[in-house]
Amino acid sequence: MRRPRRTTMAMMSAGAVLLASTAVAAALPAGAAAAGCSVDYAVSSQWQGGFGANVVITNHGDAVSGWTLTWSYGAGQTVTQAWNATVTQSGAAVTATNVSYNGAIPANGTASFGFNGSWTGSNPAPTSFALNGVACTGGTTPTTPAPTTPPPTTPPPTTPPPTGPADITVNSATRYQTVDGFGAAQSIWGSAWSTAETQTLVGMGPNQLGLSIVRTGLSPVSSEWATHVNSLKTAKASGSNVKILASPWTAPAAWKTNNSRVNGGKLRTDYYDDYANHLNSYVQYMRGQGVTIDVTSVQNEPDWHPDYDSMDWSGTELRTFVRDQGARVQNTKLMVAEAVNLNYNFTDPTLNDATARNNIGYIGGHLYGTEESGRLRPYSLAEQYNKPVWMTEWNHHEADGSGSNIWGNPANQAVWDETLDDIMRTVHKSMEANWSAYIWWYGKRYYSFIGDGESAYGTVAGAPLKRGYAFSQYAKYVRPGYQRVALTKSSKASPLEVTAFQGDGKITLVILNRSNSAVNNAVVQAPQSVTRAEHYLTSQNANAASQPTAVNGGQATINVGARSISTLVFTL
Secondary structure, three states: OOOOOHHHOOOOOOOEOOOOOOOOOOOOOOOOOOOOEEEEEEEEEEEOOEEEEEEEEEEOOOOEOOOEEEEEOOOOOEEEEEEOOEEEEEOOEEEEEOOHHHOOEOOOOEEEEEEEEEOOOOOOOOOOEEEOOEEEOOOOOOOOOOOOOOOOOOOOOOOOOOOOOOOEEEEEEEEEEEOOEEEEEOOOOOOOOOHHHHHHHHOOOOOOOOOOEEEEEOOOOHHHHHHHHHHHHHHHHHOOOOEEEEEOOOOOHHHEOOOOOEOOOEEOHHHHHHHHHHHHHHHHHHHHOOOOOOEEEOOOOOOOOOOOEOOEOOHHHHHHHHHHHHHHOOOOEEEEEEEOOOOHHHOHHHHOOHHHHHOOOEEEEEOOOOOOOOOOOOOHHHHHOOOOEEEEEOOOOHHHOOOOOOOOOOOOHHHHHHHHHHHHHHHHHHHHOOOOEEEEEEOEOOOOOEEOOOHHHOOOEOOEOHHHHHHHHHHOOOOOOOEEEEEEEOOOOOOEEEEEEEEOOEEEEEEEEOOOOOEEEEEEEOOOOOOEEEEEEEEOOEEEEEEOOEEEOOEEEEEEOOOEEEEEEEEO
8 A cells, every 4th residue: 555755644544543542631721711621632543654643622611712732742753734723843842723714612512633644663642731831631542553554444533423403414315417437638649647647546545536537639640549558558457447538639631621630620521431430440449459448529629729639510510420420430439529618509419319319428518618608507408318418628727827836835825725616616516517527637737636747836747736636535435326316404514515426335425615614513414324434625734634523323423624625425
C-alpha cells in the first residue's frame, strides 16, 4: 500500500485503529462559566512513519468560546496537517485553537478536530493537556506500535451517538439515473499518461482518485493511435470498471470540404461510409490491443470551428450519418454529439428518428455556457428514449488570473474557492439533472487533478492536486452502476447540497457545504440498519481525510465542516 508523503498526508481508514485515549477533568479559567471538561485523544490510524488522530473536547457546563488546547509530544512526533482547528507546533509543544466557523463549544456539548502527523520509533500519547491555560491531569492508554501491514478497519466514532429526528433522510424507494462514472481526458495531442500517473488517476487506493471514465482522442491519422495504448490498458487494469470514451476532433483532411484538419469544414457526404469505417477501424485496432472502447463519439464540438482540429456538422447531418452509417461501427456504443453547450439542435434530430436513435447509446455535451443557456437540467427527450446524458468536457481555471504561481499550494484560497463554488457545484447540479457522467478536461494539468510539473505554476508532475481530491469525493465513492436516490433535508441541513446513491450494498451521500458555517452533529438516516459508516472530507486544509462518525441502527452523526465537500458511505 502506497503511503502519502508527509507534506500531503491524508487520514486513511485503511490504517490499523490504535486507540490512545484520555478523559481528564479541567477547571476553566476565570470568566468561563462551566462545570468542567474532558478531552479524548485517539490515534485513529497509524502506519510506518505516520499517523492520524482525532481529538474531542467535551464541555460539562456552560458554553465556552475562544478555546485553546495545548499538549506536548514526548517522542518527537510532528503535526503535518489539521482540520476543524488551527494546529501549530514549536518543538514538542502543540497548540490547537478553534477556527471561527466552528464557533463556541456549546453548553454540555463538544468540539472536535483532527490532524495527521509523523513519528519515528514510537508514538506515545500525550500525558497531559491544558485547556485555556489550565492544566488537565489524568492517565492515558499507551499507543500500540503499528503493524507492518495494518488490516483494514473503521476509525472509532468520536461524535455523539445519533439521536432524535434526522437532518438528512435517504429514500431509496425513489430512484433516478444510473451513474456511468466520473472522469477526465488524456492529452489529445500530446504525450500519454505514464503508468504511475494513470494509476494515481484511476486507482482506488490511498492518494489515488478513483476516476471511472477516461476520455481519449481519436486521431484522424492511424499511425498516432498507438500513443495511448499503454495508458488505456493501465486504466482498464488498475481501476474498477473504467470506461473509455473516444472522441474525434476531425476526419482526415482529404475527406472534408475545406481539405484541412483545422478551421471546421464539413465531412463530404460521399465520405460518410469511409468515416464510419475509420471510426470502426480505430475501435477494432484498440480491441486488438486489449483495450475496449466503450463509447465512441461521432464528433467533438460540431458547433465550434477553431484553428485546430475541428469539423462542422448540423444536427440533421449528424442524424443522417448515424442513421445510415452508425451500424458499421461495431463493439462500441456511439455518442451524439458533444456540442459546446449541450445544444439540443445537435441531438434532437437523432433522438426523433427511430433508426438513428437505435444506432446510438449516449447523448453527450459540454458545459461551456450550458448553465447560462438553461440546459444544466434534465434532458427530457433523452430520458424519454432512455439515452444516458454525459457531460464530456469542461475546462475552467480563472483563479490563476495573470498566471500567478498558486496551483501547487494545496491551501490556496482562490484555487479552493473556484474548485468548490464552480467545479464541484456543477458536478452536484449535473447529478441533480439526472446526467449519468461528468468528465473534466485534462486530468494531468497544473489546474486539474494531478500536476504536470510546469514550473510557472509550481505543481509536481503526477502528484495529486487539491482539485483532484475534491473530485474524488464523487469519483472514488460513487461507482459505475450506482443509482441516484431521493433524500429530504431538515432546516438545519438546508445549507448543504446533497446527492445520494445506492449500489454494491452501500448508500453513498456526497455533501457539498459551500457556506461559511459548519453543520455539526448532523444526523443522517439510512432507509435500513447499517453495519458501518465512513466519512471522508476535503477542504482547504484537508485531502479526503477520514472523519469521526457515530452509528446507531440506521443513523449516523457527522460533522460537516464549513467550505468543504465530503462523502458519507453506509455499508448496509
